[in-house]
Amino acid sequence: MNVDDVVVNFAPGSLVILNVVLGFIMFGIALDTTVDDFKAVAKAPKAMIIALVTQIVLLPAVTFGLTLLLQVQGSIALGMILVACCPPGNISQVLTYRSRGNVALSVSMTAVTNVIYIFVLPLNFAFWGGLHPTGSAFLEQVSLNGWQMMLEILLIIGLPFAVGFLLRARFPRFAAKVQPWARWISLLALVGFIVAALAGNWAVFVSVLGIVLSVVFLHDAVALALGYGAARIGGLPPRDRKAITFEVGIRNAGLGLGLVFTFFHGLGGMAVVAGWWGVWDIIAGLIVATLWARHSKKREGADASGVASSASAPEATA
Known part of the structure; x- marks a missing residue:
């Protein structure tokens, strides 16, 4: 079966549900975002600059090279490029916390990056996708409209984020109570949706x-x-390394999947890559975060033992 010729079945109503789930994810991220998060980035921009350059420039470029190296089919290559051009997923904060990383930095980066990606994603994808020797043909077939994609992303990302951000500013206590539920419910809904789409x-x-x-x-x-x-x-x-690792490595593949069905009519390779990314991304992230947490715990235990030994040494000598 030539995956470039395959179209994944996806009912129009399902696309609406997916967009609602994606919007709810952004709403949950915004509930955990304050003006102070943006101020923190301005005061210490080094980590943010590294994260942005890595995500916006390096990841798509490396992905482009990877598609050429692996010699994958055009639709699969476009799926990989699209995922690389998507903003980070909200589970990056959970994984950063689990790995004992800098959660405050993760929250700030996710908030700022998602706002920037409203404008960056269409441009980045059009650029790298247009350069691909086999993937560019699909862009020509659908006559990809960058402004239309930007509007779609604005509705899916920008509007829910703005609503959640304003709600957090106006009713901080309520937002603090709702945010954990919103994060996990939206995440489970997205995973369930992707699994159902793959099963279908x-x-x-x-x-x-x-x-x-x-x-x-x-x-x-x-x-x-x-x-x-x-x-x-x-x-x-x-x-900070842990936070940026997950900020770059965890992509909002669900958004990519929605864009595949909106603009590429469920093109097989793109849809399957984006769909499986949304599942494997979480599994891989949890594995890395768990191993990192165990390593940190052992290291802290070793450091504590060393301090205790040093403290008891003078007493033993005396």
Whole structure:
């Protein structure tokens, strides 16, 4: 089966549901965002600059090179590029917390980055997708309208974010109570939606299972490594490195999936890549965060033992 010729079945009503779920995710992010988050970025911009450059410039560029290296089909290549051009997912904050990273930095980065991506995503995707030797043909077929995509993203990301942000500013106590529920409900709804979409197109998914699993696994690993590497080279402390690792490695693939069905009519390779990314991204992130947390715990225990030994040494001598 040629995945470039496959169209994934997706009812119009399902697209509305997906957009509502995505909007609810952004609403949840905004409930955890304050003006102070933006001020914090302005006061200490180094981490944010590293995160933005890595996400907006390096990740799409490396992804483009990866599609050429792997010689994947055009629709799969476009799916990889689209995911790389999407903003970070809100679970990056959860993973940063679990890994004992800098949660405050993660919250600030996610808030600022998602606002910027309203304008950056269409331009970035059009640029890298248009350069691809086989993927560019699909852009020509659909006559991709950057302004229309920007408007779509503004409605999905910008409007819910603005509502949540204003609600947090006006009713902070209420927002603080609702935010944890909004985060997890929206995340579970998104995962459930993606799983249902894959199950509904199981024959298509199985036909490209091998290539999609390997491509998404490698692509996700590269994204996580890129985030960590950029933060380390930038001289950031360990807790900040963790935050940027997940900020770069965790993408809002659900948004990508919605754009695939809105502008590419469910093009097989793009849809399957974005769909599986949304599932594997969470699994891989949880694995990395858990291993990181265990490593940090052991290191803290070793440091505590060292301090205790040093403190008891004079007593033993005496």
